[in-house]
Amino acid sequence: MVSLNMFFHLTCQSWQFEIVNEMIELIDVHKAFAGKAVLRGVNLKVEKGESVVVIGGSGSGKSVLLKHIIGLLKPDQGTVMVSSIDLSEVDEDGLNEIRKKFGMLFQSAALFDSMTVWENVGFGLKRHTLLTEEEIKDTAIQKLRLVGLVNVADLMPSELSGGMRKRVGLARAIAMEPEILLYDEPTTGLDPIMADAINELIIKMRETLNVTSVAITHDMKSAYKIADTIAMLYNGEIVAKGTPEEIRNTSDPVVRQFIEGRAEGPIVLEGVER
Amino acid sequence: MLLKLIERFGAAVERPVEGVGRCLILLSATIKWIFRPPADIRNIFKQMLEIGVNSLPVVLITAVFTGMVLALQSYTGFKRFGAEGLVGSVVALSMTRELGPVLSALIVTGRAGASMAAELGTMRVTEQIDALETLATNPVKYLVVPRFLSGTIMLPALAVVTDIVGIIGGYFVTVMLLGASSKAYLRATWDYLNVDDIYSGLIKACFFGASFALISCYKGFYTKGGAEGVGRATTGAVVVSSMTILISDYFLSAWLFK
Numbered sequence: 001m002v003s004l005n006m007f008f009h010l011t012c013q014s015w016q017f018e019i020v021n022e023m024i025e026l027i028d029v030h031k032a033f034a035g036k037a038v039l040r041g042v043n044l045k046v047e048k049g050e051s052v053v054v055i056g057g058s059g060s061g062k063s064v065l066l067k068h069i070i071g072l073l074k075p076d077q078g079t080v081m082v083s084s085i086d087l088s089e090v091d092e093d094g095l096n097e098i099r100k101k102f103g104m105l106f107q108s109a110a111l112f113d114s115m116t117v118w119e120n121v122g123f124g125l126k127r128h129t130l131l132t133e134e135e136i137k138d139t140a141i142q143k144l145r146l147v148g149l150v151n152v153a154d155l156m157p158s159e160l161s162g163g164m165r166k167r168v169g170l171a172r173a174i175a176m177e178p179e180i181l182l183y184d185e186p187t188t189g190l191d192p193i194m195a196d197a198i199n200e201l202i203i204k205m206r207e208t209l210n211v212t213s214v215a216i217t218h219d220m221k222s223a224y225k226i227a228d229t230i231a232m233l234y235n236g237e238i239v240a241k242g243t244p245e246e247i248r249n250t251s252d253p254v255v256r257q258f259i260e261g262r263a264e265g266p267i268v269l270e271g272v273e274r
Numbered sequence: 275m276l277l278k279l280i281e282r283f284g285a286a287v288e289r290p291v292e293g294v295g296r297c298l299i300l301l302s303a304t305i306k307w308i309f310r311p312p313a314d315i316r317n318i319f320k321q322m323l324e325i326g327v328n329s330l331p332v333v334l335i336t337a338v339f340t341g342m343v344l345a346l347q348s349y350t351g352f353k354r355f356g357a358e359g360l361v362g363s364v365v366a367l368s369m370t371r372e373l374g375p376v377l378s379a380l381i382v383t384g385r386a387g388a389s390m391a392a393e394l395g396t397m398r399v400t401e402q403i404d405a406l407e408t409l410a411t412n413p414v415k416y417l418v419v420p421r422f423l424s425g426t427i428m429l430p431a432l433a434v435v436t437d438i439v440g441i442i443g444g445y446f447v448t449v450m451l452l453g454a455s456s457k458a459y460l461r462a463t464w465d466y467l468n469v470d471d472i473y474s475g476l477i478k479a480c481f482f483g484a485s486f487a488l489i490s491c492y493k494g495f496y497t498k499g500g501a502e503g504v505g506r507a508t509t510g511a512v513v514v515s516s517m518t519i520l521i522s523d524y525f526l527s528a529w530l531f532k
Contacts, residue, residue: 070407070408071407072408092412096410096412100410103408107401108401111402112402112405123409124409127409176409182408
């Protein structure tokens with residue numbers, strides 16, 4: 001009887017655990033800039049350990065969506081929850097505590113160009129831990145090695161190629177051992193081989209660090225490779241969501257047009273006359 | 275007709291008023307973050323070096339030549355009515371009350387203000403400021419506070435240097451080149467110079483330092499539109515800071531020297 005009780009209790013606990021461990025949840029998020037609606041009621045859930053890729057055309061609001069997840073932008077309406085915490089209900093310090101769970105790789109890597117590579121990677125450690133300069137440098141070198149870079153620690157970002165900058169950006173994003181990694185167009189502007197190497201790296205990060213990840217991209221090859229779930233953002237809403245296989249075989253004309261990369265179809269290109 | 279005129283006027287003042295409002299919001303955030311530990315001493319010293327020490331050569335050259343030309347003009351002018359003996363006082367009072375703070379502020383604005391706006395503007399358009407936030411670092415505390423504090427502290431220091439070097443320049447021209455008596459020059463300098471003249475000049479310098487740093491940071495911090503935006507921010511920072519310094523100079527002088 002006792003063991004049955006125990007089993008029931010544990011089951012309930014693990015079920016509860018599942019519920020509260022929904023890492024990211026966007027509920028009916030609206031955002032407009034200068035009267036122009038960009039997000040019109042986005043709903044998206046990301047489970048712990050899941051890799052979600054949001055696809056959508058240029059100017060569809062993908063970056064805006066990503067910036068809402070880390071609190072860089074606040075929704076006009078709707079809720080953004082991270083680890084069951086509503087971002088609109090926390091103060092500046094609370095938001096910074098939540099941000100420590102995140103690592104973000106920017107499209108242009110956004111490395112601090114006044115600092116060396118290792119100082120970039122160790123920036124978060126320097127600001128938020130009591131580690132010595134030497135310890136920070138050692139950790140930074142170790143993170144750089146994890147993303148496949150050696151002998152670059154003392155270089156300046158301006159001395160690196162585009163692909164190397166992205167790797168350094170990724171090393172900086174993982175330096176604080178985050179639970180969630182956000183990728184803003186990780187393969188844009190890279191040659192196909194480098195793009196694939198970054199895709200491999202994203203998969204490696206997930207496997208070795210066990211992180212939840214959200215990426216935005218319009219590179220379908222990358223999306224198919226790194227995603228557990230692909231969601232399509234169109235007209236300010238998530239119009240389709242499924243596994244890469246489901247998305248590949250969907251009959252939804254909007255999604256089909258996008259994944260096949262056709263100019264003709266239901267998607268209206270902004271500013272382009274038909 | 276009248277309605278259209280009012281509408282146009284409203285549209286014309288909307289942006290400047292909005293700018294002033296946002297600048298004041300940035301000021302209040304900056305003041306809030308100044309008092310929130312931990313203090314970023316290393317970053318503050320770095321900015322003090324950039325704004326103060328690195329501006330020293332150009333400030334020194336400007337100050338010495340301003341003192342020299344002031345003495346030269348005053349001497350030849352005053353000679354017409356036999357008041358050459360007052361050149362020392364004119365140089366000392368002009369430098370401490372007016373030229374020391376204003377000239378050093380304008381030079382530092384052109385040098386450090388432009389560079390602040392360009393640096394922060396580039397950081398904005400290349401998403402480095404967003405990156406700071408994602409690394410749980412408040413960009414106002416990390417970027418604006420050290421620049422604002424350094425501007426406020428270093429400008430009075432530079433104004434003191436300008437005052438002294440300007441007076442030395444005046445001495446050099448009056449005594450060494452124009453052959454006036456050294457004793458008379460120094461006496462004229464000391465006799466008419468009050469402590470009030472010096473410290474009110476320094477209050478002005480403090481205000482100018484805070485203003486140019488805040489305006490330059492504001493322009494950089496809210497840059498939009500790529501490389502062109504950075505250019506616009508830099509120009510805007512220098513123009514608006516210089517105008518603010520010159521206009522506020524009148525009102526501060528009217529208040530401090532009444």
